[in-house]
Amino acid sequence: MTDSHSPPAPPLDGPPSATAERSATDLTPEFRRGAPDGATHEALDFNQETTCFELRNLNLHYGREHALRDITMTIPHRRITAFIGPSGCGKSSLLRCLNRMNDLIDIARLTGDVRLDGQSIYDKSVDVPELRRRVGMVFQKPNPFPKSIYENVAYGLRIQGIRRRSVIDETVERSLRKAALWDEVKDRLKSPAVELSGGQQQRLIIARAIAIEPEVILLDEPCSALDPIATAKVEELMMELKQHYTLVIVTHNMQQAARVGDYCAFMYMGELIEYDTAETMFQRPGKQQTEDYITGRFG
Ligand SMILES: Nc1ncnc2c1ncn2[C@@H]1O[C@H](COP(=O)(O)OP(=O)(O)OP(=O)(O)O)[C@@H](O)[C@H]1O
Numbered sequence: 001m002t003d004s005h006s007p008p009a010p011p012l013d014g015p016p017s018a019t020a021e022r023s024a025t026d027l028t029p030e031f032r033r034g035a036p037d038g039a040t041h042e043a044l045d046f047n048q049e050t051t052c053f054e055l056r057n058l059n060l061h062y063g064r065e066h067a068l069r070d071i072t073m074t075i076p077h078r079r080i081t082a083f084i085g086p087s088g089c090g091k092s093s094l095l096r097c098l099n100r101m102n103d104l105i106d107i108a109r110l111t112g113d114v115r116l117d118g119q120s121i122y123d124k125s126v127d128v129p130e131l132r133r134r135v136g137m138v139f140q141k142p143n144p145f146p147k148s149i150y151e152n153v154a155y156g157l158r159i160q161g162i163r164r165r166s167v168i169d170e171t172v173e174r175s176l177r178k179a180a181l182w183d184e185v186k187d188r189l190k191s192p193a194v195e196l197s198g199g200q201q202q203r204l205i206i207a208r209a210i211a212i213e214p215e216v217i218l219l220d221e222p223c224s225a226l227d228p229i230a231t232a233k234v235e236e237l238m239m240e241l242k243q244h245y246t247l248v249i250v251t252h253n254m255q256q257a258a259r260v261g262d263y264c265a266f267m268y269m270g271e272l273i274e275y276d277t278a279e280t281m282f283q284r285p286g287k288q289q290t291e292d293y294i295t296g297r298f299g
């Protein structure tokens with residue numbers, strides 16, 4: 001079981017910077033414009049959360065490249081935690097450490113630990129396919145299989161050996177409803193999934209992830225290939241899904257991180273620079289580097 005009072009975001013290396021006291025009024029006009037219109041966040045507090053993932057001194061090397069540097073943090077249950085940072089800073093690498101997708105990269109070497117609900121996911125006894133069922137992943141580019149809409153969602157069930165038609169039908173419908181796609185596809189379930197629009201395909205992928213009843217969904221830039229309308233639908237869906245699932249999202253879209261993120265982590269060159277509620281990160285960032293990034297001054 002997890003402790004109900006997980007530690008707050010860990011202190012970062014070095015003394016608090018002089019910018020830590022910066023107030024919202026000091027922020028540039030561009031930044032204030034960038035803040036989400038009227039977005040209201042419930043008062044969030046790390047101390048009130050239960051811990052889903054705990055990363056302890058996580059380091060990742062690809063050969064000689066040190067891609068993640070001593071990352072220690074907790075990711076709470078049933079919230080949306082958004083990772084931001086410039087290209088190459090290690091966001092996707094970190095996400096892949098959460099369901100051991102890095103195992104598939106020969107030169108990747110990891111030290112430290114990642115715990116899910118208190119259990120190390122890198123322990124020898126861990127059933128990795130089962131871990132990946134619990135921690136599903138949605139990528140930047142929707143990647144439906146060359147099968148029907150129905151079969152895409154049913155896929156994970158078939159792999160698990162589930163054969164009963166009624167069970168599969170019911171799961172397909174429930175997953176498509178949860179992914180806010182049912183009404184758009186219910187009359188063409190047998191059509192090829194590739195005929196759907198990009199935004200519909202991305203929701204189909206989310207339905208496929210949901211069908212096998214994960215606990216966590218990792219989303220790596222899920223909206224970067226989508227237009228604003230499809231993006232809004234996927235964002236709405238993420239807000240719905242966090243009632244039942246823990247969501248961890250990588251995004252280059254600051255507005256998106258501010259709109260949907262409950263917590264936000266800023267990474268730079270493999271390090272976790274700042275981690276706080278999204279509200280604090282976007283209204284009163286504690287570090288100059290974070291502010292420079294979210295106001296578009298670098299990156
Ligand atoms: N499969 C891999 N093999 C070798 N090096 C890799 C691999 N994947 C990532 N890297 C390196 O690790 C570092 C972090 O990459 P990563 O893809 O995690 O960054 P990112 O923050 O997701 O970037 P982007 O925003 O461009 O997607 C980069 O220097 C990258 O070159």
Ligand SMILES: [Mg+2]
Binds near residue numbers: 091092093220
């Ligand atoms: Mg990436």
